Amino acid sequence: MSVVPRQTTNAPGDPAAAAPERKLTARGRERRSQLIDYATKRFADDGFHPTSVADIVDGIGVGKGVFYWYFSSKEELFTEILRTAQTDLRRTQRKAIGGIDDPVRRIEEGIRAGALWMANNPDLRRLFEFARTDESFVKAIRIGQRRHVADAVEHLQAAIDAGLIPDRDPVALAHGILGVTNQLTMTYLDGAGGGATKRSAEEVADLVVSICRNGFAGE
Amino acid sequence: MSVVPRQTTNAPGDPAAAAPERKLTARGRERRSQLIDYATKRFADDGFHPTSVADIVDGIGVGKGVFYWYFSSKEELFTEILRTAQTDLRRTQRKAIGGIDDPVRRIEEGIRAGALWMANNPDLRRLFEFARTDESFVKAIRIGQRRHVADAVEHLQAAIDAGLIPDRDPVALAHGILGVTNQLTMTYLDGAGGGATKRSAEEVADLVVSICRNGFAGE
Amino acid sequence: MSVVPRQTTNAPGDPAAAAPERKLTARGRERRSQLIDYATKRFADDGFHPTSVADIVDGIGVGKGVFYWYFSSKEELFTEILRTAQTDLRRTQRKAIGGIDDPVRRIEEGIRAGALWMANNPDLRRLFEFARTDESFVKAIRIGQRRHVADAVEHLQAAIDAGLIPDRDPVALAHGILGVTNQLTMTYLDGAGGGATKRSAEEVADLVVSICRNGFAGE
Amino acid sequence: MSVVPRQTTNAPGDPAAAAPERKLTARGRERRSQLIDYATKRFADDGFHPTSVADIVDGIGVGKGVFYWYFSSKEELFTEILRTAQTDLRRTQRKAIGGIDDPVRRIEEGIRAGALWMANNPDLRRLFEFARTDESFVKAIRIGQRRHVADAVEHLQAAIDAGLIPDRDPVALAHGILGVTNQLTMTYLDGAGGGATKRSAEEVADLVVSICRNGFAGE
DNA sequence: AATGAATGAGTCTTCATTCAT
DNA sequence: AATGAATGAAGACTCATTCAT
Numbered sequence: 001m002s003v004v005p006r007q008t009t010n011a012p013g014d015p016a017a018a019a020p021e022r023k024l025t026a027r028g029r030e031r032r033s034q035l036i037d038y039a040t041k042r043f044a045d046d047g048f049h050p051t052s053v054a055d056i057v058d059g060i061g062v063g064k065g066v067f068y069w070y071f072s073s074k075e076e077l078f079t080e081i082l083r084t085a086q087t088d089l090r091r092t093q094r095k096a097i098g099g100i101d102d103p104v105r106r107i108e109e110g111i112r113a114g115a116l117w118m119a120n121n122p123d124l125r126r127l128f129e130f131a132r133t134d135e136s137f138v139k140a141i142r143i144g145q146r147r148h149v150a151d152a153v154e155h156l157q158a159a160i161d162a163g164l165i166p167d168r169d170p171v172a173l174a175h176g177i178l179g180v181t182n183q184l185t186m187t188y189l190d191g192a193g194g195g196a197t198k199r200s201a202e203e204v205a206d207l208v209v210s211i212c213r214n215g216f217a218g219e
Numbered sequence: 220m221s222v223v224p225r226q227t228t229n230a231p232g233d234p235a236a237a238a239p240e241r242k243l244t245a246r247g248r249e250r251r252s253q254l255i256d257y258a259t260k261r262f263a264d265d266g267f268h269p270t271s272v273a274d275i276v277d278g279i280g281v282g283k284g285v286f287y288w289y290f291s292s293k294e295e296l297f298t299e300i301l302r303t304a305q306t307d308l309r310r311t312q313r314k315a316i317g318g319i320d321d322p323v324r325r326i327e328e329g330i331r332a333g334a335l336w337m338a339n340n341p342d343l344r345r346l347f348e349f350a351r352t353d354e355s356f357v358k359a360i361r362i363g364q365r366r367h368v369a370d371a372v373e374h375l376q377a378a379i380d381a382g383l384i385p386d387r388d389p390v391a392l393a394h395g396i397l398g399v400t401n402q403l404t405m406t407y408l409d410g411a412g413g414g415a416t417k418r419s420a421e422e423v424a425d426l427v428v429s430i431c432r433n434g435f436a437g438e
Numbered sequence: 439m440s441v442v443p444r445q446t447t448n449a450p451g452d453p454a455a456a457a458p459e460r461k462l463t464a465r466g467r468e469r470r471s472q473l474i475d476y477a478t479k480r481f482a483d484d485g486f487h488p489t490s491v492a493d494i495v496d497g498i499g500v501g502k503g504v505f506y507w508y509f510s511s512k513e514e515l516f517t518e519i520l521r522t523a524q525t526d527l528r529r530t531q532r533k534a535i536g537g538i539d540d541p542v543r544r545i546e547e548g549i550r551a552g553a554l555w556m557a558n559n560p561d562l563r564r565l566f567e568f569a570r571t572d573e574s575f576v577k578a579i580r581i582g583q584r585r586h587v588a589d590a591v592e593h594l595q596a597a598i599d600a601g602l603i604p605d606r607d608p609v610a611l612a613h614g615i616l617g618v619t620n621q622l623t624m625t626y627l628d629g630a631g632g633g634a635t636k637r638s639a640e641e642v643a644d645l646v647v648s649i650c651r652n653g654f655a656g657e
Numbered sequence: 658m659s660v661v662p663r664q665t666t667n668a669p670g671d672p673a674a675a676a677p678e679r680k681l682t683a684r685g686r687e688r689r690s691q692l693i694d695y696a697t698k699r700f701a702d703d704g705f706h707p708t709s710v711a712d713i714v715d716g717i718g719v720g721k722g723v724f725y726w727y728f729s730s731k732e733e734l735f736t737e738i739l740r741t742a743q744t745d746l747r748r749t750q751r752k753a754i755g756g757i758d759d760p761v762r763r764i765e766e767g768i769r770a771g772a773l774w775m776a777n778n779p780d781l782r783r784l785f786e787f788a789r790t791d792e793s794f795v796k797a798i799r800i801g802q803r804r805h806v807a808d809a810v811e812h813l814q815a816a817i818d819a820g821l822i823p824d825r826d827p828v829a830l831a832h833g834i835l836g837v838t839n840q841l842t843m844t845y846l847d848g849a850g851g852g853a854t855k856r857s858a859e860e861v862a863d864l865v866v867s868i869c870r871n872g873f874a875g876e
Numbered sequence: 877a878a879t880g881a882a883t884g885a886g887t888c889t890t891c892a893t894t895c896a897t
Numbered sequence: 898a899a900t901g902a903a904t905g906a907a908g909a910c911t912c913a914t915t916c917a918t
Contacts, residue, residue, distance in 0.1 A: 047353050049268035063904040130352035134266050165436045176430040179402025180395045187394045211395040217384045218437020271912055282879040485791050487706035501883040571787035572704050603874045613844045614837045614868040621836025649833040655822045656875020709891055720900040
């Protein structure tokens with residue numbers, strides 16, 4: 001006779017719609033990944049808004065309900081993609097500069113790693129770019145970007161303190177680096193280069209590092 | 220009862236649907252401007268996809284017919300906004316460097332003018348950014364971007380030829396400048412700066428010029 | 439160049455979704471009525487939840503958009519039906535007792551008018567009944583019911599003050615009257631009478647008045 | 658891949674889909690009760706249609722399969738709730754008047770018992786009310802109501818035959834009693850009373866008896 | 877030039893129900 | 898007995914666009 005609700009569905013008043021916290025089986029986790037991967041591709045190719053949930057589930061060949069079993073909404077899925085991607089980018093950069101002592105080399109290797117990641121994950125790079133333009137996702141993207149910038153600032157400040165580079169606003173520098181990286185990877189690796197010569201990911205990474213380091217007039 | 224979209228009379232040979240070629244009265248031109256201005260604001264604030272034609276005409280307080288009297292589609296309006304904006308940006312930059320002989324100063328003043336334009340037209344800057352992410356508009360935006368880059372390349376090449384700056388790929392440099400400009404104006408003037416100090420348009424422009432010129436290590 | 443929004447769509451923060459305030463033409467007003475009438479019938483016959491917006495527009499033979507041109511949601515339409523009906527019921531009762539001096543006769547004629555209204559508007563009666571059971575509409579229905587009870591209480595109190603009827607809680611009496619009216623009109627005029635003899639609206643009205651007046655033991 | 662609803666093994670000759678006839682263990686019976694109790698609460702609070710099977714099983718913290726192990730459908734569960742409740746109400750009333758000889762007192766005590774039951778089972782009272790408004794359940798509810806009325810009629814007729822109360826249509830009287838009981842318990846015990854004073858279940862029961870007995874004008 | 881009305885395919889999302897394990 | 902996964906029809910609602918007036 002006792003009515004003991006063991007579990008409330010979703011904490012109400014939650015700012016951003018959270019994922020349905022489910023205990024997933026192996027098969028479930030696989031499905032979830034599959035949805036994320038396929039959706040990433042479609043979002044990158046066709047855009048977030050133009051890609052419908054129906055497109056996604058049809059593309060995978062499952063029923064519509066499957067989507068909502070794993071994600072509470074299309075927006076939540078997208079946010080999830082962004083979060084994962086940002087985490088991965090950060091991890092990649094950290095790994096690349098681990099063990100390097102010279103702050104300037106840390107900066108350079110960080111830039112290179114960032115550029116390579118962008119080159120290797122063109123879909124995710126595009127999603128970042130879109131997310132920045134959409135009211136619903138700016139917030140999500142800024143959290144990661146702030147951390148990203150903070151990471152770079154740390155090394156820039158160290159280099160400045162060590163007298164290795166001129167003393168300029170490190171936050172502005174970090175953003176400059178970000179801008180160059182985005183623009184060049186997009187231009188040379190995304191087919192956006194108007195008449196620009198095709199280049200390999202490594203070449204582009206070198207280019208990014210060089211421009212970030214010297215500007216157009218430096219050295 | 221069936222709704223069969225009819226082709227509007229278009230300029231022949233025009234690849235994308237063009238505006239209905241109308242001879243507008245003074246009042247008509249004003250209406251058109253009003254639509255463009257209001258739509259620009261809404262597109263920038265809420266996004267292109269989330270903003271419906273109904274939002275636009277309701278916001279102005281006119282009927283739906285008005286919209287389709289001046290534009291053949293929502294896409295056409297957006298394309299028109301982009302085209303006008305790109306033209307305006309270019310004109311602004313050209314005016315800024317007119318009469319300057321030193322190629323390096325031309326570059327710097329061009330950068331400054333570009334950054335100032337972005338700072339003064341934040342809505343349009345956002346629309347550029349979005350347009351790059353949407354399959355339907357990349358083409359439109361690239362035409363202008365290519366010209367924009369070409370302009371910069373011309374001066375960079377001149378500076379290189381004159382031995383005023385090191386000999387590096389001017390196309391890459393031009394793109395780097397673009398990236399820095401976008402990122403910094405966005406960061407410091409669009410509220411996107413995570414903890415970054417607020418700055419005036421002029422300060423930001425100086426910052427952009429400085430970073431583009433020297434990179435993080437130069438000078 | 440000026441952007442002058444003449445009219446915002448809907449006051450945001452509005453508790454209940456309000457109707458899209460439109461200037462309707464004669465044809466528009468007719469459509470709206472048609473939708474209300476048809477929906478009333480379907481809601482009464484099949485229930486509010488089981489009746490879909492598609493059912494309604496299909497039944498009338500118009501496109502789905504028509505519905506949302508006139509009503510902002512299915513709920514809003516239903517609320518509108520309730521409001522109109524309650525107003526009509528009240529007007530009917532007021533007209534019926536206008537000019538009667540004796541408070542007891544006012545009560546009796548009010549009851550009779552109420553019962554007749556219910557008998558003549560079985561669909562609306564059913565909707566009232568449903569609305570009381572649905573979280574989303576109780577509030578809407580109670581506003582009217584409170585007024586309805588207040589009206590009755592006024593006359594009951596007058597009769598008590600004049601020593602024409604025993605001094606009992608008039609609010610409780612008013613609710614009792616309501617209960618009898620609902621139950622009997624439903625039973626005898628809605629096909630809900632289990633084995634009960636069919637009766638005319640007038641007969642039922644007499645029955646309601648008689649029972650309300652005397653109870654089972656009185657007189 | 659196709660989903661073809663299969664007939665669950667039903668008691669043959671059963672008009673509506675009946676519960677799977679299972680021999681339940683002690684634990685099984687408890688689960689079933691738990692489902693019924695929790696569902697009753699949700700149906701009463703949120704409505705039958707708005708409450709999904711998922712809501713119910715999630716609220717209890719079990720899988721979907723559990724639900725369909727004990728009930729063949731959501732409708733069947735609801736019907737079951739109604740049936741049980743009606744049986745319980747009847748039993749309560751019968752017990753209350755057992756051993757009373759005077760038919761008038763039998764009527765009064767029956768009314769009181771009914772009112773008290775409603776007061777003590779507000780959720781079930783609400784479900785009765787809803788069931789009367791939904792095409793799918795009217796039939797189920799009427800069976801019980803008919804019996805309920807028949808019970809009352811029996812005593813009313815006895816009282817009339819004994820000359821203890823005036824000779825009026827006992828069926829109508831019985832329905833009148835029902836209407837008063839529903840309306841007053843709802844008003845005073847369900848928070849539906851617009852400005853009406855809160856009262857205890859016993860007070861309300863007294864009120865109901867008094868009004869049913871005397872009407873508004875009788876002694 | 878402009879309006880209110882209308883279209884209907886398409887969007888996101890829900891939900892009763894089934895099934896393999 | 899019970900679970901997580903899946904189904905897919907159906908629901909409410911949107912929206913670019915067209916049309917009669």
